[in-house]
Amino acid sequence: MTKVLISTDAMSLALGSRRICALLAEEAFRRGLALDIVMIGSRGLFWLEPLVEVETSSGRVAYGPLKPSDVGGLFEAGFLEGKDHPLRLGLLKDQPYLARQTRLTFARCGIVDPLSIEDYRTYGGYVGLERALGSQPQEVVDEVKLSGLRGRGGAGFPTGIKWDTVLHAEADQKYIVCNADEGDSGTFADRMLMEGDPFTLIEGMTIAGLAVGATKGFIYIRSEYPHAYHTMSKAIEVASNAGYLGSSVMGSVRAFTLETRLGAGAYICGEETSLLESLEGKRGMVRAKPPLPALKGLFGRPTVVNNVLSLATVPWILANGGQAYADFGMGRSRGTLPIQLAGNVRRGGLIELAFGTTLRDIIEDFGGGTATGRPVKAVQIGGPLGAYFPASMLDIPLDYEALAAAKGMLGHGGIVVFDDSVDLSRQARFAFEFCAAESCGKCTPCRVGAVRGVEVMDRIIAGIEPQKNFDVLEDLCTLMTDASLCAMGGLTPLPVMSALTHFPEDFDKSPRVAAAAE
Amino acid sequence: MSVAILAAEFLTRMAQNLQPDQPSASEQYLGEDMTTYIQWNNDRAREIIAAHALFDGAALPILHALQFEFGFIHEEAIPLIADALNLSRAEVHGIVTFYHDFRRDPAGRHVLKLCRAEACQSMNGTGVAQDLLATLGISWGETTPDGSLTVEGVYCLGLCACAPSALYDGEPIGRLTLDTLADVVREARAP
Numbered sequence: 001m002t003k004v005l006i007s008t009d010a011m012s013l014a015l016g017s018r019r020i021c022a023l024l025a026e027e028a029f030r031r032g033l034a035l036d037i038v039m040i041g042s043r044g045l046f047w048l049e050p051l052v053e054v055e056t057s058s059g060r061v062a063y064g065p066l067k068p069s070d071v072g073g074l075f076e077a078g079f080l081e082g083k084d085h086p087l088r089l090g091l092l093k094d095q096p097y098l099a100r101q102t103r104l105t106f107a108r109c110g111i112v113d114p115l116s117i118e119d120y121r122t123y124g125g126y127v128g129l130e131r132a133l134g135s136q137p138q139e140v141v142d143e144v145k146l147s148g149l150r151g152r153g154g155a156g157f158p159t160g161i162k163w164d165t166v167l168h169a170e171a172d173q174k175y176i177v178c179n180a181d182e183g184d185s186g187t188f189a190d191r192m193l194m195e196g197d198p199f200t201l202i203e204g205m206t207i208a209g210l211a212v213g214a215t216k217g218f219i220y221i222r223s224e225y226p227h228a229y230h231t232m233s234k235a236i237e238v239a240s241n242a243g244y245l246g247s248s249v250m251g252s253v254r255a256f257t258l259e260t261r262l263g264a265g266a267y268i269c270g271e272e273t274s275l276l277e278s279l280e281g282k283r284g285m286v287r288a289k290p291p292l293p294a295l296k297g298l299f300g301r302p303t304v305v306n307n308v309l310s311l312a313t314v315p316w317i318l319a320n321g322g323q324a325y326a327d328f329g330m331g332r333s334r335g336t337l338p339i340q341l342a343g344n345v346r347r348g349g350l351i352e353l354a355f356g357t358t359l360r361d362i363i364e365d366f367g368g369g370t371a372t373g374r375p376v377k378a379v380q381i382g383g384p385l386g387a388y389f390p391a392s393m394l395d396i397p398l399d400y401e402a403l404a405a406a407k408g409m410l411g412h413g414g415i416v417v418f419d420d421s422v423d424l425s426r427q428a429r430f431a432f433e434f435c436a437a438e439s440c441g442k443c444t445p446c447r448v449g450a451v452r453g454v455e456v457m458d459r460i461i462a463g464i465e466p467q468k469n470f471d472v473l474e475d476l477c478t479l480m481t482d483a484s485l486c487a488m489g490g491l492t493p494l495p496v497m498s499a500l501t502h503f504p505e506d507f508d509k510s511p512r513v514a515a516a517a518e
Numbered sequence: 519m520s521v522a523i524l525a526a527e528f529l530t531r532m533a534q535n536l537q538p539d540q541p542s543a544s545e546q547y548l549g550e551d552m553t554t555y556i557q558w559n560n561d562r563a564r565e566i567i568a569a570h571a572l573f574d575g576a577a578l579p580i581l582h583a584l585q586f587e588f589g590f591i592h593e594e595a596i597p598l599i600a601d602a603l604n605l606s607r608a609e610v611h612g613i614v615t616f617y618h619d620f621r622r623d624p625a626g627r628h629v630l631k632l633c634r635a636e637a638c639q640s641m642n643g644t645g646v647a648q649d650l651l652a653t654l655g656i657s658w659g660e661t662t663p664d665g666s667l668t669v670e671g672v673y674c675l676g677l678c679a680c681a682p683s684a685l686y687d688g689e690p691i692g693r694l695t696l697d698t699l700a701d702v703v704r705e706a707r708a709p
Contacts, residue, residue, distance in 0.1 A: 010675075010676065010677060010690045011676075011677050011679060011680055011690070013689070013690045014677045014680050014683055014690035014691055014692030014693075015680055015692050015693070018689075046679040046680060047679075182676060183673065183674055184674065185633075185635030185636040185637045185638070185673065185674045186635075186636060186637045186674075186678045187674075187676070187678070188677070188678055188679070190676075191676040218574075223582075223619050224631075224672055224674065224675050224676065224685075225675075225676055226685075226688055227690075228676075261575070261578065261579070262578065262579070262582055263578075263617075263619075264578055264581070264582070264617035264618070264619035264620060265617055265619035265672065266616065266617050266618060267673055278575075278578065279574075279575050280574075280575045281576055281577030281578055281603070281613070282575075282577070282609075282613060283612050283613055283616040284616060299574070340679075341679065342637045342678030342679045342681065343636070343637040343640035343641065343678060343681060344640040344641055344681075345679075348678070348679030348680070349679055371641065380636055384635065384636060384673075414637075414678070416636050416637045416640055416678065417640060418640045419640070422639075422640065427636070427639075430636070430639070434635075434673065437673075438673070440616075
């Protein structure tokens with residue numbers, strides 16, 4: 001029976017893959033053809049979606065992007081034998097966009113059936129866990145340290161060091177918490193991985209549990225990701241039934257159980273201490289640090305809080321060795337970074353590459369410029385708290401330190417492209433507006449500063465006493481940076497000040513106001 | 519396996535993915551449709567609260583389950599939750615009001631969650647959203663006078679490579695235009 005694979009990743013669904021799926025089934029039924037339709041995750045080439053792949057003797061032949069009206073023609077052309085058609089793409093792995101990538105964390109995403117343990121094992125799954133089960137906890141932690149893996153959530157803290165702290169903390173109960181509250185605009189890698197290869201995250205969390213002596217884990221998923229929540233919850237059920245989770249992990253004497261939890265639309269819960277409060281069933285108010293969550297985290301117990309991608313990379317590190325991972329990358333940024341290219345770009349998608357690729361390479365070569373065909377004016381890197389850079393600065397390499405040196409941040413690796421229709425003073429205002437809407441309210445610089453920021457920006461945009469208001473703006477940004485309790489208030493000045501620094505012309509509203517006043 | 523069974527099975531499986539008869543905990547959240555909500559009643563609320571009260575950090579799972587059943591968090595739910603979790607009413611009120619997801623009033627028959635974040639802004643999401651709200655004569659978070667559609671703003675749906683985007687009753691829609699949104703409104707208003 002011919003196997004046809006189609007992505008039901010939320011982004012593929014947004015582009016119409018469910019309708020294509022139904023039409024394929026109907027058309028096959030009408031023609032009396034036997035089809036095995038498998039719903040998988042996406043490879044992340046979203047400008048080609050919705051696409052279908054047909055399993056043939058020479059590999060999986062892809063066709064896309066498909067409109068509902070293309071389905072009949074595909075059958076006529078003999079796509080089930082991989083025959084020619086105007087939308088035939090050949091093998092996806094030969095697409096330059098994919099061929100140029102180094103897929104370690106995303107090696108299986110878009111290839112395997114997300115809920116099939118057999119598929120997962122066929123493609124190298126659970127090799128890392130087997131190794132961890134045969135090792136001492138300290139050996140596992142040391143392997144992660146050797147890999148140089150740094151937290152992919154944004155802060156870039158070395159994962160192995162965090163684990164080491166939890167390993168050596170004394171407690172009756174420790175926890176592994178996965179931060180899947182991926183709220184940054186322009187990022188979707190966590191979502192794709194949870195929908196396309198959930199067992200990788202489960203395996204990574206299980207290894208973390210064995211390494212630090214935690215028997216229970218939680219995955220805190222934002223409610224804006226209903227599909228990821230659904231797939232992840234199902235995958236935990238499948239893994240538990242197959243003996244990969246529970247009181248005896250893979251027949252060993254070690255126990256590890258996992259539960260999913262749903263967020264409730266609060267961006268701040270992506271901040272680790274706020275996330276822990278939320279998991280405990282409270283308002284997501286940020287906690288002061290210290291104590292570090294590694295020592296006093298969930299329910300006051302030592303807790304590893306890691307991002308989805310950090311945890312999902314661990315199985316590869318254990319299976320292939322920490323050194324093999326560290327061999328990729330540049331400087332102190334080791335391994336690969338799953339970059340998410342989004343916004344106003346022709347070829348948006350997931351691009352996993354070793355650290356060090358330039359922004360220009362990503363936006364021009366991979367992205368093919370803007371979707372609107374107009375010139376690139378600005379790119380925002382690292383979500384709503386990340387800096388805006390002008391087109392003249394695209395030669396910055398993607399690396400934690402290089403971006404910090406350019407007064408930006410890598411964050412979760414999301415890149416949003418804007419064409420020349422964007423007004424950066426509006427974006428600066430939005431940064432404050434967003435902070436005002438999402439601040440937890442615990443500290444004054446963030447709670448009040450964000451509101452004052454919107455007011456100041458409104459005056460600047462209206463051209464009222466510009467110099468005086470620029471002084472207030474700068475003073476406010478310094479205060480928020482220095483005195484906020486967490487990164488929400490502390491980094492909101494980053495998009496604001498970068499917009500002002502690199503696009504001063506957008507903030508100069510005097511001519512327009514002068515004209516209006518006449 | 520015969521073809522007929524296979525295709526039929528496939529279609530059912532797909533349909534179930536969206537609207538299961540007996541939703542499991544995770545399936546509950548896939549898709550939101552006011553027509554499936556039931557009228558508020560204390561007894562049913564108590565059952566739901568009891569079923570989730572033993573979860574670690576039970577407040578959010580309880581609130582999600584209540585909203586899934588009734589479409590919003592009724593004022594009378596607050597003392598019930600407070601009792602079950604040994605919290606004060608003020609604490610429960612604090613939790614409910616902290617999170618954007620929890621509604622204090624019923625939504626319309628259909629819910630459109632429109633993304634307002636940067637990636638969607640870069641593709642004129644702001645303009646499209648403003649036009650839609652102006653056409654409907656409502657603001658963010660409000661419901662059309664005929665009760666058919668609630669439009670809520672959200673910050674990022676993770677659909678940023680096909681911006682602007684939205685979730686309509688839980689179903690993702692990308693590359694939104696005024697035309698696609700007009701279709702959504704028409705569908706929402708269909709009897």
